[in-house]
Amino acid sequence: MIKYITKRLLLMIPMLLGISLLTLLIMHLSPGDPTSLRYGLNPEVSGSARAQLHELYNLDKPFIVQYGSWLKRIVTLDFGRSFLDNRPVIEKIRERLPATLLLQVSALVLIFSIAIPVGVMSAVKQNSLFDKITTFLVFIGFATPTFWLALILMRVFAFNLEWFPVSGMSPWYAEFMTPFERVRDVLWHLVLPLTTLAFTGLASLSRYVRYSMLEVIRQDYIRTARAKGLSENKVIFKHALKNALLPVVTILGMTLPALIGGSFIFETIFAWPGMGRLGYMSIMQYDYPTVMGVGIISVFLTLIGILISDILYAAIDPRIRFE
Amino acid sequence: MKNKRDFRKKYAGVGLAVILIMFLVAVFANFIAPYDPEEINLEPDARLQAPSMKHLLGTDDLGRDVFSRMVYGARISLSVGFVAVFLSLVIGVTVGAIAGYFGGWVDTLLMRIVEIVMCFPRIFLILMLIAFLGPNIIIVMAVIGLTGWTGLARLVRAEFLSLKERDYVQAARALGAGDRRIIFKHILPNALSPVYVSAVLGVGGAILIESSLSFLGLGVQIPTPSWGNILTSGMHYIESAWWLMLFPGLAILITVLSYNLVGETLRDILDPRLKGFNQK
Numbered sequence: 174m175i176k177y178i179t180k181r182l183l184l185m186i187p188m189l190l191g192i193s194l195l196t197l198l199i200m201h202l203s204p205g206d207p208t209s210l211r212y213g214l215n216p217e218v219s220g221s222a223r224a225q226l227h228e229l230y231n232l233d234k235p236f237i238v239q240y241g242s243w244l245k246r247i248v249t250l251d252f253g254r255s256f257l258d259n260r261p262v263i264e265k266i267r268e269r270l271p272a273t274l275l276l277q278v279s280a281l282v283l284i285f286s287i288a289i290p291v292g293v294m295s296a297v298k299q300n301s302l303f304d305k306i307t308t309f310l311v312f313i314g315f316a317t318p319t320f321w322l323a324l325i326l327m328r329v330f331a332f333n334l335e336w337f338p339v340s341g342m343s344p345w346y347a348e349f350m351t352p353f354e355r356v357r358d359v360l361w362h363l364v365l366p367l368t369t370l371a372f373t374g375l376a377s378l379s380r381y382v383r384y385s386m387l388e389v390i391r392q393d394y395i396r397t398a399r400a401k402g403l404s405e406n407k408v409i410f411k412h413a414l415k416n417a418l419l420p421v422v423t424i425l426g427m428t429l430p431a432l433i434g435g436s437f438i439f440e441t442i443f444a445w446p447g448m449g450r451l452g453y454m455s456i457m458q459y460d461y462p463t464v465m466g467v468g469i470i471s472v473f474l475t476l477i478g479i480l481i482s483d484i485l486y487a488a489i490d491p492r493i494r495f496e
Numbered sequence: 497m498k499n500k501r502d503f504r505k506k507y508a509g510v511g512l513a514v515i516l517i518m519f520l521v522a523v524f525a526n527f528i529a530p531y532d533p534e535e536i537n538l539e540p541d542a543r544l545q546a547p548s549m550k551h552l553l554g555t556d557d558l559g560r561d562v563f564s565r566m567v568y569g570a571r572i573s574l575s576v577g578f579v580a581v582f583l584s585l586v587i588g589v590t591v592g593a594i595a596g597y598f599g600g601w602v603d604t605l606l607m608r609i610v611e612i613v614m615c616f617p618r619i620f621l622i623l624m625l626i627a628f629l630g631p632n633i634i635i636v637m638a639v640i641g642l643t644g645w646t647g648l649a650r651l652v653r654a655e656f657l658s659l660k661e662r663d664y665v666q667a668a669r670a671l672g673a674g675d676r677r678i679i680f681k682h683i684l685p686n687a688l689s690p691v692y693v694s695a696v697l698g699v700g701g702a703i704l705i706e707s708s709l710s711f712l713g714l715g716v717q718i719p720t721p722s723w724g725n726i727l728t729s730g731m732h733y734i735e736s737a738w739w740l741m742l743f744p745g746l747a748i749l750i751t752v753l754s755y756n757l758v759g760e761t762l763r764d765i766l767d768p769r770l771k772g773f774n775q776k
Contacts, residue, residue, distance in 0.1 A: 195612060195613070199625060318707050321745035321748065328741065457713075465624075
């Protein structure tokens with residue numbers, strides 16, 4: 174197992190090199206052309222922002238120097254200072270990270286705890302009414318623009334019914350609350366963004382669980398288990414479920430980029446004070462160091478998620494680590 | 497079993513019809529739209545009008561006819577979808593074919609690149625590129641296309657890996673066919689099933705991304721109408737003008753749903769092995 178983890182960690186090194194190269198190339202894409210439509214509105218800001226960026230990240234030096242210094246910045250998480258308020262970028266991200274993690278982790282828990290039972294149920298009762306309804310909902314889920322869902326939830330549950338707050342995470346008067354009231358208040362604010370975010374992963378995960386379960390049910394050993402007279406419940410929950418859920422662990426790694434990507438949109442709509450909103454704001458205000466910082470940190474979060482899911486998978490399924 | 501297939505085919509038929517109608521709407525937008533989509537009317541009784549016989553889907557905050565804007569928006573959304581997907585297909589098929597056919601270090605290198613691109617949350621990679629390049633419709637098409645090829649490259653590579661070992665390919669090689677002939681004449685035509693499926697599903701995905709970008713103000717720029725940027729004003733008037741919010745969203749939902757239905761059915765018909773889940 175330790176050997177597997179070491180191997181997996183070593184594989185991160187070429188990934189890191191590639192990620193730094195790709196992001197460096199993206200920075201070079203900026204044409205410095207202040208006549209394009211949007212920059213035309215404010216050439217001063219964008220022009221000087223670009224010049225500052227070039228200076229900060231040594232983009233005028235020879236390529237190998239640029240790459241070296243950029244790599245060092247990535248490894249030490251030092252992205253320089255924000256163009257807006259001159260504070261270190263990593264400090265700004267650190268402030269925002271808890272809110273994002275709270276949202277992401279609760280979304281993951283919610284997605285897995287709904288999608289697994291739903292997927293298993295619709296596989297076990299294939300072609301039943303339940304299966305048909307969930308398949309229909311999955312199709313709707315894949316096609317729904319999630320930012321639109323966010324607007325609809327906001328309009329219905331925040332404006333019309335006034336059940337939940339419109340946006341934000343904690344109001345200004347939160348400091349006058351008792352700790353218990355504070356937690357309750359944050360949870361209250363969490364409901365709508367969480368529902369929207371969870372929705373993005375729900376359709377694909379429940380579909381995947383259903384598919385994986387259907388595969389397993391067709392296996393010989395399940396037929397054997399039935400043939401020796403085990404009850405249907407025992408066959409499903411003791412024999413089939415365990416093997417069907419194995420590959421689902423790896424989906425954790427694939428769901429993360431979509432979730433983190435989603436946070437850029439939902440945190441903006443719901444004014445959730447997380448990293449995604451910081452990223453969006455810095456794009457709109459040409460705060461390039463913050464843009465780069467947020468980008469690298471979200472890639473790191475994805476990498477950590479993939480690493481955790483790979484290690485988990487190897488821990489439950491010995492076939493993987495002896496390969 | 498037969499019944500179930502017919503059942504799905506029926507839905508795919510509806511999807512196909514919707515795709516066709518949307519396509520016609522996009523092509524003949526100038527004949528269908530009753531008003532100029534960019535004509536502003538700031539009279540108090542022209543702004544933010546609820547749907548009526550005069551304005552089927554109401555008017556927006558600048559007094560523009562929402563129905564006309566949505567008709568022209570179809571044109572934008574579909575062209576972004578098609579161009580972006582075409583770009584993804586070209587890159588994905590090329591990378592997948594080269595990696596699968598030649599194998600060795602070329603394969604390792606290309607697949608590592610795919611893994612690296614996949615680590616980036618796609619929407620943020622897109623936002624980052626737009627932050628540096630500036631938003632306009634060409635950039636939006638290019639950026640959606642440039643970030644959407646990784647899954648397809650993997651599928652095409654897998655097809656090539658298995659097809660190149662087949663007897664008929666060996667036979668062609670024994671007869672002296674060159675790499676280029678084997679790739680284009682013998683393997684590629686048999687490896688196209690996943691390409692068709694991803695193309696159809698990809699259009700739906702690209703339309704979703706374009707609308708999110710335009711909604712955030714980083715996609716198609718006003719005054720050019722797109723379903724996404726109509727929703728932006730829908731958000732500003734979320735309390736009062738429900739029609740600004742409801743109709744563009746429904747248009748996106750129905751269009752994307754149709755592409756997904758047709759794509760999934762196509763997948764069942766072309767290649768039952770690929771049946772499974774659809775990555776968002």
